[in-house]
Amino acid sequence: MTLMNHRNRLQPSLLSEPVRRVETGTWAIELLPSAAYSTRYVATQASIGFAFDSQRGVHALGSDRVHPFEAMPNGLAFVPAGCDVFSESLMGGEYLRIARTDGILLTGDRPFNNRIDQQAIHLALRMRGALLRACVEDDWETWALALAQRATGDAALSTPCQGAITPRRMRLLDEFIEASLDGPLGVSAMAGLLGLSEGYFMRAFRLATGKSPHSYLIDRRLAKARALMRDSTARLSEIALACGFNSQAHMATTFKQRLGVSPMQLR
Structure with missing residues (x-):
């Protein structure tokens, strides 16, 4: 096609x-x-x-x-x-x-x-x-x-409504998340980056993207893992740690839950 x-x-x-x-x-x-x-x-x-x-x-x-x-x-x-x-x-x-x-x-x-x-x-x-x-x-x-x-x-x-999370702020968040994916990253850090309270940030983020900050963070970890699987020869255990997963097994479970396939199947 x-x-x-x-x-x-x-x-x-x-x-x-x-x-x-x-x-x-x-x-x-x-x-x-x-x-x-x-x-x-x-x-x-x-x-x-x-x-x-x-x-x-x-x-x-x-x-x-x-x-x-x-x-x-x-x-x-x-x-x-x-x-x-x-x-x-x-x-x-x-x-x-x-x-x-x-x-x-x-x-x-x-x-x-x-x-x-x-x-x-x-x-x-x-x-x-x-x-x-x-x-x-x-x-x-x-x-x-x-x-x-x-x-x-x-x-x-209906007219799209993004509230406080504008495309410019989304770009700042993406850059911040990308630089921090290899470690723990919470809502407080993301909200602090934009100068917003945690509660307001969580409501505004869901309004702008249709999902929670935590769910989006998981998506970014998965996207980075898929990119590393595609563009590098690193072992899956190394990729898991580089993307902020606790272990290869944790990454595999998340792949199956969110994408329906295992990392090995995609690679």
Whole structure:
């Protein structure tokens, strides 16, 4: 299935995770791994996207004006048919893309991203887990239709609200977390970085990302572990400690719980 994969890697890794794809019924679905990319195309069909990670770069959507973008983690996105798209990022991020293959247009004429929707988060996580496990018999059509409804139905009309956790503050948090992943890291340190009380920070973070700071921290540990598994020859026990897990067994348990696969299976 090549119709959806418009993203071209800028610096491909020798051991890069593959693009995982499934085409079922009237839907084409793919999971793009975290990697630098550059893309330019005119969308021949509408597509729905979901950014699992923070992403930063430059883009132009439906115009020739290129400007910086900062995508929040767990953000739902929509690109309408006919939209002229340019997007480039030196860091990328894991991304889910969905489109119909039967020619029926998805409603909506304006692109958007950074939409936080709890049901969309739940659906995207289920679809990512199934793609990583290569479970081709899962209920793909039901999931794809439900996610499309979150992006194009009444739920898509609400204005995204990030509160105190702006994209700039999210970037500061990501940099702080990345530098501290090899050790313990609590909510108090993250809240202190932004000058917020712990209670206010936890509420604002969930509003902006759809999940708790602790859950997001686990996601960042997993993302770093996957990157080290892909780009290094380090032992899994070494990777576990470098990413802040107590042991290789702890890391393996977290992989199974959050991704549905073991580190050995992914590597």
